[in-house]
Amino acid sequence: MTEYRRLRVALLGAGAVGSQVASLLLEHADELADRAGATLELAGIAVRDIDAPRDVDLPRELFTTDPETLIVGSDIVIELIGGIEPARTHILQAITSGADVVTANKALLATHGAEIFDTADQVGASVYYEAAVAGAIPIIRPLRDSLAGDRVHRIMGIVNGTTNYILDRMDAEGAEFDDVLAEAQALGYAEADPTADVEGYDAAQKAAILASLAFHTAVPLEAVHREGILGIDKAMMDAARHAGYVIKLLAVCERLAGETDASATGEAISVRVYPALVPRTHPLASVHGANNAVFVQAEAAGDLMFYGAGAGGIQTASAVLGDVVSAARRHIAGGVGVGESTRANLPVVAIGRVTTRYQITLEVEDLPGVLATIAGILSDGRVSIATVEQNILTGSDDLAPGAAPGTGVARLVIGTHTAREQDLSETVDRLAASDVVARVVSVLRVEGD
Amino acid sequence: MTEYRRLRVALLGAGAVGSQVASLLLEHADELADRAGATLELAGIAVRDIDAPRDVDLPRELFTTDPETLIVGSDIVIELIGGIEPARTHILQAITSGADVVTANKALLATHGAEIFDTADQVGASVYYEAAVAGAIPIIRPLRDSLAGDRVHRIMGIVNGTTNYILDRMDAEGAEFDDVLAEAQALGYAEADPTADVEGYDAAQKAAILASLAFHTAVPLEAVHREGILGIDKAMMDAARHAGYVIKLLAVCERLAGETDASATGEAISVRVYPALVPRTHPLASVHGANNAVFVQAEAAGDLMFYGAGAGGIQTASAVLGDVVSAARRHIAGGVGVGESTRANLPVVAIGRVTTRYQITLEVEDLPGVLATIAGILSDGRVSIATVEQNILTGSDDLAPGAAPGTGVARLVIGTHTAREQDLSETVDRLAASDVVARVVSVLRVEGD
Missing domain, CATH: 3.40.50.720 (NAD(P)-binding Rossmann-like Domain)
Known part of the structure; x- marks a missing residue:
């Protein structure tokens, strides 16, 4: 010895x-x-x-x-x-x-x-x-040390095991949120009060820590935009699968160029937690069960992913x-400790200034000219259409509550090009108020494609 | 400033x-x-x-x-x-x-x-x-620092981008090794002299470094068992896919219990590089192109994976x-540097003492009693059969050169339970010498299931 x-x-x-x-x-x-x-x-x-x-x-x-x-x-x-x-x-x-x-x-x-x-x-x-952050997965040290000579552009993390377990089960089994949550609680994967997990509070704390480290900026928790998974239902999961996506609760930390006059470089950052559509081919899509994974895009290193158990004693x-x-x-x-370097101090932008792609699902009257009207609203709102898919729903059980009986109703799934969140959100309000739209079924951001 | x-x-x-x-x-x-x-x-x-x-x-x-x-x-x-x-x-x-x-x-x-x-x-x-090791992927720091309080049991790494590119193309396109290699050379993914990559020398160097670090033991390069991918052909790739596997060149570093009297704990290690069958559901199976990934199993942390670009300036x-x-x-x-801790000094066992599962593909005479003969040879050699699949080949272009014209020939794919490499290798020699075996088509180890 x-x-x-x-x-x-x-x-x-x-x-x-x-x-x-x-x-x-x-x-x-x-x-x-x-x-x-x-x-x-x-x-x-x-x-x-x-x-x-x-x-x-x-x-x-x-x-x-x-x-x-x-x-x-x-x-x-x-x-x-x-x-x-x-x-x-x-x-x-x-x-x-x-x-x-x-x-x-x-x-x-x-x-x-x-x-x-x-x-x-x-x-x-x-x-x-x-x-x-992310339990046993080494992510703090890689960000603080391994990537210290690089520039992180973007982090997408599955950092909450409970919500990933719920979404993964909903995806794999076509189950409803409430049923999976109840089962997760019975198995000990979810707390009796699941608020911190399902409403994204836990993920938001981790996002603030990751962004602070990756961008050398003290990111206050209040600056993290947060949405949970309470609104995600079986129909949205099924539609996502049909379109080649899976819905994941993501913590997104992003460096934005030319966004601000407040820093010398014009750079700012965005930190946000929300459920998003992730292409099935993306490495994050194959993170199953209660596992965590952090996907990092850096200027020199390219794409990296860190995967493992996110929790557990x-x-x-x-x-x-x-x-x-x-x-x-x-x-x-010996020697003194080296503290956190937070010298960049980049401003954090509000969610309204973030740009992503979106998928908007609408139920509309199946009448001539409807698509033109909707395309006009989108175009006026500076939201550019990438793809449109239309399904006739009349007579199905899925008929919108807002549709008059006997009227033809169609479901329209619109994939957008990159749009600014504020433009998108105002446009969705205008769509909802339009005569030809029976119901805005869902609006989901698309990340990782 | x-x-x-x-x-x-x-x-x-x-x-x-x-x-x-x-x-x-x-x-x-x-x-x-x-x-x-x-x-x-x-x-x-x-x-x-x-x-x-x-x-x-x-x-x-x-x-x-x-x-x-x-x-x-x-x-x-x-x-x-x-x-x-x-x-x-x-x-x-x-x-x-x-x-x-x-x-x-x-x-x-x-x-x-x-x-x-x-x-x-x-x-x-x-x-x-x-x-x-593994280019931009942080793996040295996680092993040296993040897992310093844990015990690594096993590492499986795809640590050579060139061979992963070749195997991935063969798998995805059903292409032959030589064609993909020529293309990889034209694209700059493979050297004009590809020996260091395709014969596993590069991966063996990385395996020695990873094992030294993970097991706190100076592992000499000569102690790394090394096999390349030159023997892998389209037929083997197709058969692997059919059986739910993909063939990857793996660097495997493994802690073995009860293997030696040379260390106080009876522990030893094995370090080896060879092409192996990896189940399609394993995270390493979805590492495509020239990417690298290192899968680590630790006592407390459980399964971790580190993924990214393995090379590039x-x-x-x-x-x-x-x-x-x-x-x-x-x-x-200030302070002094902290060197490598190599205090465990575990012995490295020869490949013959390693145990894995195997898949043995044979061409045999399609006669009554053949399977019993083969099962007997395996059983005598302490190799236990887990699965057998038989396909009749007579008349196909795939007829074995060693088979007499006009004879019925069948292909037998045998999956074994865990067996010791030396037992397996002696058993395969006995199979090859047996009258009822026309040809040993391939013997592949199975890792990650």
């Missing part, structure tokens, strides 16, 4: 991830020491309730209900409590007392990241957070331990 | 990758300085012939034919000459003179990696080589620059 320097590690939180981290730190102590070049001594585990049931058996003497005392004198503090407080206070205490911090806390980083990174910069500490623990080893190596090597 | 400390960067080589690296260092100087926290001053570019044609225009005054003088006083030396000498001598000079080294030289690392990493360890320098330059920024950050932060 090599004799290593000992580093004192404090663990805050012993939930699904924390208990796995503690267990791996104890079980793999020798191997971790060889990797880190230091013995990682788990000094204690701060929890609210020492007697709470845990996923794994851990030595009772490690537990404490006093995180402040545990943090004092620690070299590395692992924060796995989650949420804003007391996690924020503990992390700031750890940094100012000279520790490096490892955290998986996406909510905290998305809202108080700047404060935490600034504080770390001032004292030369490092904050590691590979586990905060043991998987996320892997990412946490990788960060712990990095923090330990830095302690051994 | 922030005032940064200046770091002196020496570039050795100005080929496809080197000229792109120089160009990006000059063009993106301000952004790179913001990322690195240091101004990266390109001090010079050492080449053999200053007047050789280059892919990009570079200031003539940067060129020199004297690498030794350029290296002296440099903070970061980028080696992009390739091959063993003089690259090895230059890298050792750079390390001992106090520089950090960035290299894309897979041949050198696969053969002299231990010498280079040991020398760097002694002086506290760092060697970065993200570009040596500009793509590889992205990985080189990421390493340059990392090296610069380390210089600014």
Whole structure:
């Protein structure tokens, strides 16, 4: 056995991830020491309730209900409590007392990241957070280090496992949203209150973290445009499949050229979360189940994709331990920590200024001249038509509630060229108000083609 | 403009990758300085012939034919000459003179990696080589850092773009190997002498590097079992497709339990490159064209995949620059470099001790009792049959040269359960020698199911 320097590690939180981290730190102590070049001594585990049931058996003497005392004198503090407080206070205490911090806390980083990174910069500490986005998938380190000499143009991420599981099941089985959600809840893939997942809040936090890192810009959570998957139904999934697409909840982080006078280069960024049509041939389309994947387009590197399990206690623990080893190596090597570089500070544009392609599905009166009227509305709105497909629906069960009985009704699926979101949205309002349109069935953005 | 400390960067080589690296260092100087926290001053570019044609225009005054003088006083030396000498001598000079080294030289690392990493360890320098494996895809950093707290069980990599391009075209178009190779050569995807690619030498070098890193063991190139794709023909591709597989050239790095008395844990590793049948549903099956992908299975993280462009001057330059920024950050932060951890030193087993599933295709006499004879030979050889499919071939153009005219000939496709390579190989010899077997058409390993 090599004799290593000992580093004192404090663990805050012993939930699904924390208990796995503690267990791996104890079980793999020798191997971790060889990797880190230091013995990682788990000094204690701060929890609210020492007697709470845990996923794994851990030595009772490690537990404490006093995180402040545990943090004092620690070299590395692992924060796995989650949420804003007391996690924020503990992390700031750890940094100012000279520790490096490892955290998986996406909510905290998305809202108080700047404060935490600034504080770390001032004292030369490092904050590691590979586990905060996409679980075990290494994406923070590739963005921060591997692509540091490149320019990221665009990220499209499937970063929420619950919604990907739901959409994937709806796609594969032609099931309805409510049925799949109920099943996902029964299987533990979805929370009893699924709001954070299905309304895109979780994905929006991760999008803010990814965009901040990729574009060297502090992106506030409020600047992330967010739409969830509550509006996605079986009919939309079926139509998407028919047209060669699959619907995925995407976190899109995009660099826009010539968008602003606020930066020297005219560059701005857009950060948004919404369900979008993804071509079946795109690598993201084959991300199934609760898996995550992050697709990155960079100027020099071209297209990259990172794929794996996006959640799970043991998987996320892997990412946490990788960060712990990095923090330990830095302690051994000496020198100060290198903070986040947020020097580009690009403005974040509102969703209205974003351009994508769209697919608009309408139910219209099946009368002569209808298509000309609709084409006119689109053209007036600066939305250019790429494809049109028409199906006669009269007599089908699918007859629109708004259509007069006995009238011929047709379904029109319009694929647009790239259009500006604001133009598109105003045009859809005008379509909805038009006499010839019975119903706007759906409006979906198309990404990745 | 922030005032940064200046770091002196020496570039050795100005080929496809080197000229792109120089160009990006000059063009993106301000952004790179913001990322690195240091101004990266390109001090010079050492080449053999200053007047050789280059892919990009570079200031003539940067060129020199004297690498030794350029290296002296440099903070970061980028080696992009390739091959063993003089690259090895230059890298050792750079390390001992106090520089950090960035290299894309897979041949050198696969053969002299231990010498280079040991020398760097002694002086506290760092060697970065993200570009040596899978071009722009971040795989070195994820293995070294992100998974440092985990245990890698298995890596399956498509790490040679040329052979993946050839196999993908053969699969998609039903084309013959020679035709696709000729076209790949015309398009510049394959070298005039394609030996290094099609015989698996390039993939074997990358496999040695990946295995060394994943298993913390210095894996000599000679320990890598290597087979190329020269034996793969249209008929094998068609049969694979029919059976739900695609043939890929894989670099497989595997941790084996209970294999040896030489290590405390009984663990050993296997490192091998060969064409294998991959199920169509496996993520590696959808890696098309000249792309690369590395599929990693780790104890805690589960399955991960890293995907992107495996080669190309500009793509590889992205990985080189990421390493340059990392090296610069380390210089600014201070402290010593952290070397490779190769403390596990697991033994590498010979190919004969590896176990996989196999698919054996035979042409046999179509007579009663033949299947029983063959099943007997397999069973005697400790090879257990999972599936058998038989097609009558008599009268077809596909009649085996070894079959007597007028005899009934059948094709037998046998899928085995997991078998030991040595047992399998001896069994195939016995099959080939048997009276009832006209020809052993192919023996392929199955990976990833």
